[in-house]
Amino acid sequence: MQKRKRSHNMETLKILTYPDKFLSEPTKPVENIDEKIRNLIKDMASIMYQAPGIGLAAIQVGINKSLLIYDVSPKDEKRALQVLINPRIIESEGTTISEDEGCLSVPDFRANVKRAASVLVEGFDSKEKPLRIEAEGLLSVVLQHEIDHLNGILFIDRISSLKREMYKRCVKKNLKNR
Numbered sequence: 001m002q003k004r005k006r007s008h009n010m011e012t013l014k015i016l017t018y019p020d021k022f023l024s025e026p027t028k029p030v031e032n033i034d035e036k037i038r039n040l041i042k043d044m045a046s047i048m049y050q051a052p053g054i055g056l057a058a059i060q061v062g063i064n065k066s067l068l069i070y071d072v073s074p075k076d077e078k079r080a081l082q083v084l085i086n087p088r089i090i091e092s093e094g095t096t097i098s099e100d101e102g103c104l105s106v107p108d109f110r111a112n113v114k115r116a117a118s119v120l121v122e123g124f125d126s127k128e129k130p131l132r133i134e135a136e137g138l139l140s141v142v143l144q145h146e147i148d149h150l151n152g153i154l155f156i157d158r159i160s161s162l163k164r165e166m167y168k169r170c171v172k173k174n175l176k177n178r
């Protein structure tokens, strides 16, 4: 039997990287969690695990919807994919330095980023069930990082301008030498 056509072609989904302008676009809320969205989640999950990464926002694969996935389970444990749709940070408390933060859209670069120590996030899962997540530690950082993506913000927008310029110069040089 012929496979049902997907709304997007898996082969066309790839991770966009800085300086792609699309990454700085704000995203639109997901209105219906339909088959299209569920297929997108599946494809995003295989891209994230393959990368490998611990979080991925739809905008990073060129879909400007308010949707992200993450999996912060330890490497030696079973995968535990989490889906968060239309998330909002309701409360944030304290500050922490997230050490050596990285991003699949900002390859070959890591930096320390100032983040809230803990956050309260609300959103929906893939079955439209409302979620309320109180997070600290790694999960808190991942949620802040991915929700930033949904607002067109990259972690390099949150580091010192000196470091950011260093990275930008490096990217420009590499693009020229390609």
Ligand code: NI
Pocket: 102, 103, 104, 105, 145, 149
């Ligand atoms: Ni990222």
